Amino acid sequence: MIMRHRFFSLLLAGTTCLSLAQGAEVDFMTQIKPLFEGACIHCHNPEKAAKEGAEYDMSTQKAAFAGGESYGSDVIVPKDGNDSPVYWMTTIHLDDPDDSEAMPPKKPLNEYQQNLIKDWIDQGAKWPEGVVLDEKPRVTFQNVRQLFLKGGPYKAKDIALLRLWAEQGADWPAGVTLGGKKSADGKEELGDNLSLVKNMREAILANSPEKSEEEMKEYTASIPKTGVKFEMVPIKGGEFLMGSPESEDGRLEDEGPQHTVKVDPFWMGKFEVTWNMYEPFMITGVARNKDGSPENIPADSEPVDIISSPTTPYTEMSFGMGTDGYPAICMTQHAANKFCQWLSAQTGHYYRLPTEAEWEYACRAGTSGPFSCPEGDLAEYAVMDPEQVRVGYEKVGTKKPNPWGLYDMHGNVMEWTLDQYIADAYSKRTGVVENPLEMPTTLYPRVAKGGSWYDPPEYLRSAARSPSDENWKVQDPQLPKSIWYHTDAHWLGFRVVRPLKIPEDQVMHDIWNMGRNGD
Numbered sequence: 001m002i003m004r005h006r007f008f009s010l011l012l013a014g015t016t017c018l019s020l021a022q023g024a025e026v027d028f029m030t031q032i033k034p035l036f037e038g039a040c041i042h043c044h045n046p047e048k049a050a051k052e053g054a055e056y057d058m059s060t061q062k063a064a065f066a067g068g069e070s071y072g073s074d075v076i077v078p079k080d081g082n083d084s085p086v087y088w089m090t091t092i093h094l095d096d097p098d099d100s101e102a103m104p105p106k107k108p109l110n111e112y113q114q115n116l117i118k119d120w121i122d123q124g125a126k127w128p129e130g131v132v133l134d135e136k137p138r139v140t141f142q143n144v145r146q147l148f149l150k151g152g153p154y155k156a157k158d159i160a161l162l163r164l165w166a167e168q169g170a171d172w173p174a175g176v177t178l179g180g181k182k183s184a185d186g187k188e189e190l191g192d193n194l195s196l197v198k199n200m201r202e203a204i205l206a207n208s209p210e211k212s213e214e215e216m217k218e219y220t221a222s223i224p225k226t227g228v229k230f231e232m233v234p235i236k237g238g239e240f241l242m243g244s245p246e247s248e249d250g251r252l253e254d255e256g257p258q259h260t261v262k263v264d265p266f267w268m269g270k271f272e273v274t275w276n277m278y279e280p281f282m283i284t285g286v287a288r289n290k291d292g293s294p295e296n297i298p299a300d301s302e303p304v305d306i307i308s309s310p311t312t313p314y315t316e317m318s319f320g321m322g323t324d325g326y327p328a329i330c331m332t333q334h335a336a337n338k339f340c341q342w343l344s345a346q347t348g349h350y351y352r353l354p355t356e357a358e359w360e361y362a363c364r365a366g367t368s369g370p371f372s373c374p375e376g377d378l379a380e381y382a383v384m385d386p387e388q389v390r391v392g393y394e395k396v397g398t399k400k401p402n403p404w405g406l407y408d409m410h411g412n413v414m415e416w417t418l419d420q421y422i423a424d425a426y427s428k429r430t431g432v433v434e435n436p437l438e439m440p441t442t443l444y445p446r447v448a449k450g451g452s453w454y455d456p457p458e459y460l461r462s463a464a465r466s467p468s469d470e471n472w473k474v475q476d477p478q479l480p481k482s483i484w485y486h487t488d489a490h491w492l493g494f495r496v497v498r499p500l501k502i503p504e505d506q507v508m509h510d511i512w513n514m515g516r517n518g519d
Contacts, residue, residue, distance in 0.1 A: 026120040028127055034167035035113055037136040039104045045135060058086075059134075061127040078125040081118035090114045107138055113169040137479050139165040141172050142290040146516065161480075190297045192308045197509040200303050200345055204502060207348030213237060213265045216500060218405075224346045225304065226280045230269060232498060233405050237265040240361050241368065243426050243463050248370055250458030254423045254465055261357045262434045268354065268362050269495035271327075271396040271407050272415065273339070275318060278328035281342050282310045282317070282335075282484075292338070292484065304345040310335055310484035314477075319490055321392035327413045327493040329393070333446050333468070334515025335484045336416045336494040341512040343496065352511050354497040355437045356419040356447045356465070363450065363462045365404040370461040372402040372409065382411035382460055383453045393453045393491070410460040413493035414452040418514065421445040421467035440517045444470050452491035483516060 026032065036058060044058040056075065057063035064086075067075040077084045090109045092102035102108070109117075120126075144165045147158050154162065165171070190196075210216055216234035223230070243258040244251045287295040292308030310331075317330050331339075333353070340351045354362070365372045373381045381402070383394045397407045419425075420440040429436065440446060445467030451460030458464070472486040486492060503511075 026116060026123055028120065029131070030167070031116055032120050033131065033133060034136065034164070035109075035116065035169055037133050038138040038164065038168045039107070039109060039113075041133050041135040042138070043104075060132055061129070064127070065125075076121060076125050079122060081121035084118075084121050084125075087114065087118045087121055090117065104138075107140055110169065110171050110173075113171070116169065136164060139168055139171075141165075143480060145289060145293075146291040190299065190301060190306060192293055192306055194505065194509050196303055196306055197512070198505045200341075201350075201502070201505045201508060203303075203348050204344065204350050208350070208502060210500060213500065216265060216267065218270075219267075221347055221349075223277065223280075223343065226276075228276045228280075230273075230277055231271065232267040233270050235266050235268050235358075235362050235404060237263055238361070239263075239432065240364060240366075242357060242360055244370070244461065248461070248463070250370070250461060251463070252465075255426070255463045257426055259426055259429045260432045261361070261429075261436060262432055263355075263358050263361050264435055265500045266354075266358060267498040267500075268358075268406060269497070270401075270405060272413055272493050272495045273328050273336075274396055275323035275326055275328045277343075278331070278339060279323065281339050282328075282331075283312060284309050302345070304342060307342050307345055308338055309342065310338075311482070313485060315487070317485065321490070322395070325395040327393055327396055327408070329413055329491065329493050330486050330489050331416075331492070331494070332482075332484055332486055332515060333416050334513075337512050337515040340496055349498050350502050350508065351496045351498050352508075353416050353418045353494060355435070356417040356449065357433075357436050358497060359415065359417050359449045360462055362404065362406060363402065363409040365402045365406070367403065367462075370463075372462060373400070375457075378410065378457055378460070382451075382457075383408065384411040384451065384457060384460055385454055386456050388456070390453050409450055410462075411451055411455070412453055413450075414448045414455075414466060414491055415450045416492070416494040417447045417449055418511065419447040421447045421465065440514050443517065444468055448492060454491040 040058050044056050046057050046059055046063075048057075056068035065073075065076050067073045074083070075085050081087045089101055089103040091114055092099045093108040139161060144162055147154065147162065213234075213236055216236075218231070218233050220229055220231050222228065239260055239262045241258050242261040244255040245258060246256065248255075286305075286309070288309065288311050289295055290311060292310060294306065297306055318326065319330075321329075336353055340353060343351045363372060367373075369375065371378055371381070378384070379386075381400045383399060384390075393412050396412065399408065399411075401407045402409050418440075419438040420442070422438055425438055438447075448466040448468060449464070451457075451464060451466075459466070468486075470481075472489040472492070473481045475487045476482050476485065
């Protein structure tokens with residue numbers, strides 16, 4: 001039995017208020033057309049109507065009223081909604097969610113949307129002549145929930161999504177409120193929000209005794225929930241020449257001009273994050289909303305249990321290349337960021353992705369050439385594909401480390417950084433630039449570094465920059481696309497850093513959630 005839905009009234013710029021007074025005239029163009037386009041036309045369009053088992057076309061008035069072989073000619077009976085399959089088939093979910101005749105088959109309409117169709121039919125099923133319906137994305141509450149939690153100001157893309165949601169009936173499950181539940185003391189709202197980060201930061205400050213670079217030592221830590229160990233290498237702060245000289249083989253324009261950058265000290269993962277570390281974050285057995293938030297948050301929940309985690313993948317995400325000791329792949333930058341928060345909540349240390357500058361500084365490890373090793377010896381340090389024949393990655397640490405003890409900085413899997421990819425970013429920097437970070441404002445492109453097992457040597461250079469692309473999700477069948485998985489990026493992973501200086505809670509919150517900026 002599905003949950004009953006309540007009506008949510010929303011007045012959004014460019015849309016009609018969704019209040020349907022008793023006996024009010026239903027407007028086809030502003031109320032029925034958007035609903036049909038989002039919920040019905042994906043299956044009931046001219047192309048699919050020609051196929052066996054999906055012969056009903058709803059794209060035009062003539063086709064919709066004509067019905068089909070399996071539906072008959074009385075699919076819409078003007079002035080009789082109860083006898084019209086276009087209405088009553090949307091209500092079958094209430095009694096039997098698995099009934100094959102229930103429409104739409106996967107995302108039921110709420111009660112308001114159902115009644116809107118019935119009232120339109122009861123009022124004569126008026127359909128303006130010549131109006132043709134086009135498929136639009138189906139927008140439910142789960143698609144917009146994160147926008148409400150984040151709050152405005154909204155970008156144009158956000159407003160367009162909210163407008164579609166409003167036009168399609170403002171789906172909002174009964175009893176659902178935003179902001180989570182009260183904590184044990186009854187004062188704070190529980191949820192993956194700034195309040196959670198404030199609590200986490202207090203624990204991080206208490207568990208971070210190192211105050212100077214001299215106190216930083218290499219260490220091995222365990223993830224409390226799983227016992228999986230990981231190693232962190234201290235990286236002293238300093239200056240380096242970022243980018244590549246014009247004379248470097250394989251150089252692209254976005255790698256210049258070279259400029260002096262100063263970075264603060266930090267620890268960096270000795271290895272790329274492995275499936276052993278990542279999979280327990282990715283597959284939790286917890287019922288989750290599409291944004292990864294838990295469907296239920298008990299008042300006594302620990303921070304690690306509140307942090308958003310990926311929804312269960314619909315395929316095996318290593319794609320048969322191996323998991324035990326191998327680098328995790330195919331995650332979005334958002335997923336990598338949330339893993340860092342998940343790791344921080346358990347260990348009491350502040351982990352995040354490296355900035356592009358931190359990554360290149362650590363990769364170079366005091367060197368200035370194309371690679372941190374002699375170019376002729378690259379095969380001893382990097383898992384790569386110079387002959388275009390390799391079919392997968394290798395376990396982390398199978399090659400030699402760079403001069404600072406970091407493995408696989410060149411090759412194996414390409415690694416996420418925090419930065420927005422801006423092709424001419426370096427040309428706007430003058431003097432000695434301290435801790436640069438191009439804060440993302442759009443979802444694509446973001447910067448990945450290091451090249452991978454799939455790439456030839458020129459893509460593995462210390463200065464090489466790879467912009468992310470929405471085509472990395474081309475096989476994802478969902479609409480909208482998943483915020484957690486890049487199904488086509490079998491060569492993309494990440495490693496973590498832990499800065500010596502602990503930022504304010506708002507900065508931590510922004511960093512851990514920047515992966516959705518512009519989404």
